[in-house]
Structures are given as structure tokens and as C-alpha cells.
Amino acid sequence: MAIPSHHRTDVRALFELTLVDQIGKGQDKVHTRGGRSRAALYTLKYRGSIWGYKRFFKRSGLETSDYLKDDCLLVNCTVGVVQSHTEGPKIYRIPVPQSNMSQHIGHLLxxxxxxxxxxxVDGEMFPAHKVVLAVRSPVFRAQLFGPMKDKNMKCITIEDVEVPVFKALLHFMYWDELPDIEELTGLNTTWVSTLMAQHLLAAADRYALERLKLLSELKLCEDVAINTVANTLALAEQHHCYQLKTVCLKFVALP
Known part of the structure; x- marks a missing residue:
């Protein structure tokens, strides 16, 4: 049996050859290859693959057997192609909850x-964990564990970052998501949300938090407005946010 030329992938199958008893005694000679076990299956891996038996039946015995009638043999060949994957009914149901690793890390903060x-920050103190900050920000990693680190450093003064912005920055580094701006600032306006996104964009670029930078850029693209577009455009230019810059320029060009 040779594999057809149009087959491009492996074919797994089992087969059965039967010499039919033509006298009528019902004593057919059956040979089977393959079975339920995976190892018993044959695989046609390339064009020209051949199956068969080198010693199926002795000619001397065949000529005097009941399988030969009027110088003719009757041979049945049954081939079963085995699927590579079989879907059966599932007898189990194991619900796997969503990952809560960020919650565990967030609870540290x-x-x-x-x-x-x-x-x-502006006289307010924020305790944190060096290892978390170092993993999240290469800037903090260099400052806290680099060759120029201060072994006795216990407190770092942060300048040019306002308290709500630093709170949001810490929240992101621990939770990997932006905090609720209304809960953080006590205000719920588009202007406050845009202002926070502007400050976070600058802080994210300062501490090399690429995901936070992209989230801030996306927020600013969505909330571009006439009273904030000038500052946003300047930030986009300064921090190399080219898509945000394009959005701002198109907005300004509108009649």
C-alpha cells in the first residue's frame, strides 16, 4: 500500500488483510496491523511509503489450501484512518480563576x-519596597541597586512631582493599572483627568515605565480639547509621543 501523492501530512492508520476461505468452511486467514495502542499504529510519512507483510503465507501451503479456488485468491483489505485528535465528552469541570498576582503585590503597598x-514628596512620606520598584523601573533599579547606590539610603526626596501624581505612579507600579482619578483627587472632571494624564506621561517617561506612558498617551489622545491641546502637544514633542503629536496637530488644524 503506497501513500497517495496528494497527501502532504502524516497519516496514521491501521489495516487488516484477510485471505477468504473459498470452500465455505469459514476459516479465513486474518492478519491485522495496528490496534488501540498508539505504538501499534502505522504512519505514512512520505510519498512512496509502503506497508505489507514479508512473510504473509508460504506458497507451498497456499497452493494446497482452501483459499485457492480455480487458481484465484480472494483477498479483503480493510484500512482505517486514525484521527490525530479525538474529542470525547468531558467528565470534568475545573474552573480556574483569573490571576490575582497583582492583587498580592498591590496589597504590599x-x-x-x-x-x-x-x-x-512635598513633605508627605510614602513607604515602599525597593525590590518592587527595581523590578518595575530600570531608573529605580539603578538608583537603588546600581553601582552608584547609597547603601545607607532610607529616604529619597522626589522633586518636580506633585503628591497625587506620585500616588498614582506608586499605585501603577504595584497594581499595574491606573488608579481611580476621582478617588485620588476628589474631583471628577475631564480637565482633571487630562491634567493627571499629562503629569503621568512625564513621570512615566522619567522612570522608564513604558506601559504607563502608553496608557497616558492613549488617554490624552481620547480627551484632546481646546483648553489643553497646547500643553499636550508640548508634552508629546518633549517625550517623543508621535501619535499623540499627530492627534494634537490635526485637532488644531480643524476649523
Whole structure:
């Protein structure tokens, strides 16, 4: 049996050859290759693959057997092609919850336990964990664990970043998501949301938080407005946000 030329992939199959008893005694000679086990299956891997038996039946025995009648043999060949994958009814149902790893890390910040570094922003103190900051930001990694680190450093003063912005920055580094701006600032206006996104864009670029930078850029693209577009355009130019720059320029060009 040779594999047809149009086959391009492996074909797994089992087959059965039967010499039919033509006298009528019902004593057919059956040979089977393959079975239920995976190892028993034959695979046609390339064009010209051949199956068969080198010693199926001795000619001396065949000539005097009941399988030969009027110098003719009757041979039945049955081939079954085996699917590579069989879907059966599932007898199990194991619900797997969504990953909550960010919640575990986030609770480190909210609990305030085992902190080893403190940030001072406008006189307000923010305890944190060096290892989390180092993993999230290459800038903090260099500052806290680099060759120029201060081994006795316990407090870092942050300048040019306002308290709500630094809170949002810390929240993102622990939770990997933006905080609720209304809950953070006590205000719920588009202008406040845009202003926060502008500050976060600058802070994200400063601390090399690429995902936060992209989220801020996306937010600013969605909320471009006449009273904020000038500052947003300047930020886009300064921090190399080319899509945001294009959005701002198109907005300004509108009649």
C-alpha cells in the first residue's frame, strides 16, 4: 500500500488483510496491523511509503489450501484512518480563576508592611519596597541597586512631582493599572483627568515605565480639547509621543 501523492501530512492508520476461505468452511486467514495502542499504529510519512507483510503465507501451503479456488485468491483489505485528535465528552469541570498576582503585590503597598525605602514628596512620606520598584523601573533599579547606590539610603526626596501624581505612579507600579482619578483627587472632571494624564506621561517617561506612558498617551489622545491641546502637544514633542503629536496637530488644524 503506497501513500497517495496528494497527501502532504502524516497519516496514521491501521489495516487488516484477510485471505477468504473459498470452500465455505469459514476459516479465513486474518492478519491485522495496528490496534488501540498508539505504538501499534502505522504512519505514512512520505510519498512512496509502503506497508505489507514479508512473510504473509508460504506458497507451498497456499497452493494446497482452501483459499485457492480455480487458481484465484480472494483477498479483503480493510484500512482505517486514525484521527490525530479525538474529542470525547468531558467528565470534568475545573474552573480556574483569573490571576490575582497583582492583587498580592498591590496589597504590599496598601498594608505598608516590610517596607525598606521611603519617598518624601512635598513633605508627605510614602513607604515602599525597593525590590518592587527595581523590578518595575530600570531608573529605580539603578538608583537603588546600581553601582552608584547609597547603601545607607532610607529616604529619597522626589522633586518636580506633585503628591497625587506620585500616588498614582506608586499605585501603577504595584497594581499595574491606573488608579481611580476621582478617588485620588476628589474631583471628577475631564480637565482633571487630562491634567493627571499629562503629569503621568512625564513621570512615566522619567522612570522608564513604558506601559504607563502608553496608557497616558492613549488617554490624552481620547480627551484632546481646546483648553489643553497646547500643553499636550508640548508634552508629546518633549517625550517623543508621535501619535499623540499627530492627534494634537490635526485637532488644531480643524476649523
Amino acid at each position: 496598601t498594608s505598608g508592611k516590610r517596607t525598606d525605602i521611603t519617598f518624601e
